[in-house]
Each structure stands twice: as structure tokens, then as C-alpha cells.
Amino acid sequence: MNRVRFVAAALLTGALAVPTVTAVAADAYGGGAHAxxxxxxxxxxxxxxxxxxxGDPVKTEYYRTASPDTKxxxxxxxxxxxxSYSGDGSRVYKFKACDENYGNPDDCSGWVIP
Incomplete structure (x- = not known):
């Protein structure tokens, strides 16, 4: 019986140690912008x-897990x-792509969650 408990505990520990969430690539398109x-x-x-x-620039607006309230x-x-690439930081959890339109609203995608 002790051996069964040991094996069960080892399997549970192993299952918890394996990451259950992996980064999934996500794309956003807004006007001529691709993020x-x-x-x-x-x-x-x-x-x-x-x-x-x-001739207009493009941008991506995004949020990171370490500072979830900072766009x-x-x-x-x-x-x-x-x-253009960002620097490395905590995981990007939400973003959108925008094509800048001076004097008019930008062409933006909806928010995407990778």
C-alpha cells in the first residue's frame, strides 16, 4: 500500500511540474499593420x-503580465x-495592430490574446 501511495505522489508531483500552458502564436492585422x-x-x-x-507608421499596443494595467x-x-521587435519582458497577454492615420482614426484590429 505504501508503494502505491509513493507512485501516486510521484505521478502527481510530475504532473504539476510540467507546464500546462504554452505560448500560442497569434496574429493581428489592422490596415497595413501586422503584429x-x-x-x-x-x-x-x-x-x-x-x-x-x-508612408504612415504602424504600431502595436500591448499589455504584459508583470504590469497588467500599463498599455x-x-x-x-x-x-x-x-x-520592429520589442525588448524581452514578461509574457505579452493582449495586443492589437494599428496603422496610423494622421488626423483620422487609426485602422486597428481587435484585441488578440496569444
Missing amino acids: WSPAAGDSGRIAVKDNSKD RTLWNHSGPGTT
């Missing part, structure tokens, strides 16, 4: 690419076809 996370295989990074040729913005001012 995704995890970026570069890291759930603490996000990227935004400019897919338009309108962050990653801009890409480098032009069409370029990608």
Missing part, C-alpha cells in the same frame, strides 16, 4: 511589420516591409 506574439519564439517579445506603402506601444517608423 504577432510570441516574436522570435519568445512569449515576452512582440513584433510589428509595416505592410502598407502609405505599451511599439512603433515601426522604418517604412514598408520593415519589422
Whole structure:
């Protein structure tokens, strides 16, 4: 009976030690902006690419688990076809992609959860 308890305890400990949540790649498109996370295989990074040729910058607005009430913005001012990456940090848990429209509302996706 002690052996059964030991095996059950070992299996339970092993099951709890295995991560049950893995980062799932998610994409958002708003106008000519394309944002995704995890970026570069890291759930603490996000990227935004400019897919338009309108001359306006693109951005991604996002939140991290370590500061859930702080909205962050990653801009890409480098032009069409370029990608900007955030620095590493806690996991990105919500984001959207936006194409800047000076003087008019931005073209944004809805919020995406990776």
C-alpha cells in the first residue's frame, strides 16, 4: 500500500511540474499593420511589420503580465516591409495592430490574446 501511495505522489508531483500552458502564436492585422506574439519564439517579445506603402507608421499596443494595467506601444517608423521587435519582458497577454492615420482614426484590429 505504501508503494502505491509513493507512485501516486510521484505521478502527481510530475504532473504539476510540467507546464500546462504554452505560448500560442497569434496574429493581428489592422490596415497595413501586422503584429504577432510570441516574436522570435519568445512569449515576452512582440513584433510589428509595416505592410502598407502609405508612408504612415504602424504600431502595436500591448499589455504584459508583470504590469497588467500599463498599455505599451511599439512603433515601426522604418517604412514598408520593415519589422520592429520589442525588448524581452514578461509574457505579452493582449495586443492589437494599428496603422496610423494622421488626423483620422487609426485602422486597428481587435484585441488578440496569444
